[in-house]
Amino acid sequence: MIKISGHLAIRTIQGRNGAFNVGRLSTSIGEFVIKDAVLEQHVEGKYRGEFVITEIRASSYSTGGRLVIEIRARLDSMVLEDLDALTAYDNAQIDTQSPDPLDEEQPVPTPPRKARPQPVRPARPASSPASPADDNAPFGMPVSPAAAPVTPAPDVDEADQELFGTVWPLGETVRLDSTVDRQRLRQQCQRLSELGYAMDFKSQAWNRAA
Structure with missing residues (x-):
């Protein structure tokens, strides 16, 4: 594990899954590509x-008929102090053809559920005695069929509660868990x-606008 000062350039790229962030960390010991999920919460810029840093490793991908080899670093945490706009050099150092990290994370296949055997029910008789409600129908008028139960639309709060999980209920300040799957984190942001x-990059938390 290494603790080091540096500059992190984050660039937002439009991919087939939507927008995603890729970073490049410049330090005294070298420059590294950052694709950690924590970047999803930040706006484009230079921090x-x-x-x-907990890990440094080589990685590669192919795009447009070329093979790209990059040195990636995995971040355990970061403390950000300043934010500036990206320079032309920063933009040139981050490959816009970089694959979406979401595509690189292969989901674990879920085994199919086994169908439950349905109990055998006795055959229903052809005719059944009229219910008491049928006796109140006007003479000569057909009995109105029972209204089908209406399933209420899902409440917005219930959908948000499912999305945010343990972070729910939301307060004035929200600190997301970057260890959840990347797709959920993007939806939360x-x-x-x-x-x-x-997002307040200094406190690494989301604050409700006044």
């Missing part, structure tokens, strides 16, 4: 701060923006 929250 200065301190970073805790999008929903927080819709609800009027903004």
